[in-house]
């Protein structure tokens with residue numbers, strides 16, 4: 001039951017693992033969205049690249065997701081505008097939009113089969129307080145020149161009377177991100193990228209990565225391991241994780257789909273602090289996600305998902321009393337986050353050969369970050385070095401974090417980043 005539904009769609013067919021010592025120009029650790037996007041960019045520039053992944057590509061957060069490809073993830077445009085002002089908010093938004101573009105372009109031009117579903121995004125208000133938030137998001141989008149429609153009535157758009165309004169916008173889509181990762185892995189191999197799966201980086205020393213099967217010597221080492229970066233001894237205070245839960249229903253009947261989405265399917269998430277989200281897949285299943293504060297910042301993965309199966313079903317029943325949902329699979333997943341919900345990128349403090357990419361909090365972010373890290377090597381790109389530096393100022397610094405504990409520090413800091 002708590003198996004990832006996507007895994008039932010295709011075998012991950014792990015490729016060969018590293019079994020000797022090798023040398024390369026660039027070595028990437030981690031075969032999620034960030035690592036694969038980084039490898040792609042380097043390969044397109046003709047740079048020799050080896051990627052190692054400790055399990056199979058997509059086995060981290062990237063292959064477990066709900067596949068909402070929108071620039072919104074943990075942080076909205078209105079929050080960026082409030083915190084950083086128009087110029088910087090727009091710059092950051094364009095960065096994450098470039099990640100949306102990378103994923104879209106790969107699906108279309110490389111023919112990656114991953115249940116590509118073009119659907120508008122609908123950020124939906126649970127109540128009048130939520131509507132205020134949704135309205136702010138609409139205004140931020142308008143102010144910065146992005147298309148947006150504010151709905152104070154959802155009749156004909158969403159078949160539930162339990163919401164107070166929404167902001168809607170286009171140019172977003174849903175994917176099966178597990179199939180995307182496997183597809184990209186195979187395309188990259190065809191293009192000459194060497195990818196070793198079942199190959200864990202145990203330690204990095206100077207410009208050498210040690211793995212159980214051999215050493216990799218590289219001019220540059222890019223660590224795209226997201227929430228696992230602290231396991232390699234770095235950024236222990238700067239990167240933690242949040243946990244969310246996903247469920248997928250049996251295929252819905254046409255009248256059930258019409259009841260939920262009277263006009264057309266959309267990718268929906270609501271205004272609660274630990275938000276619920278849902279969308280329709282290509283095989284007409286309702287994918288629904290959510291969590292609760294108690295488990296969001298848990299140290300370890302919650303394998304017993306019974307509580308969340310009930311919660312997700314209750315959510316749909318509350319919003320759509322006529323829909324009785326059976327969930328075929330429910331699974332947990334953790335993703336890396338920073339305290340202010342912006343990503344973390346930067347060189348190792350004492351080893352210039354090593355560069356970290358983590359706390360993406362979203363697939364488009366991870367794609368844009370992987371590409372950026374590659375572009376630093378190819379073209380010396382640097383315009384986001386300060387914005388996403390692990391050394392930037394955080395409201396709760398490392399001394400108070402030690403007193404408060406990491407989970408509490410992140411719960412408080414993330415709440416502030418999102419809502420104040």
Ligand SMILES: Cc1cc2nc3c(=O)[nH]c(=O)nc-3n(C[C@H](O)[C@H](O)[C@H](O)COP(=O)(O)OP(=O)(O)OC[C@H]3O[C@@H](n4cnc5c(N)ncnc54)[C@H](O)[C@@H]3O)c2cc1C
Nearest residue numbers: 030032033034054060061062066067068201226333362363
């Ligand atoms: C349940 C769930 C739902 C989500 N839904 C969405 C969504 O709808 N939309 C969205 O935009 N985002 C979503 N996210 C967030 C998104 O998945 C992540 O932010 C993103 O995938 C991070 O990508 P990444 O490549 O940085 O990390 P990962 O995908 O975690 O990749 C890191 C990789 O590094 C590997 N690794 C770690 N340590 C080592 C080592 N020592 N040696 C070798 N390899 C190593 C791991 O095995 C892993 O494959 C969701 C996340 C979860 C968990």
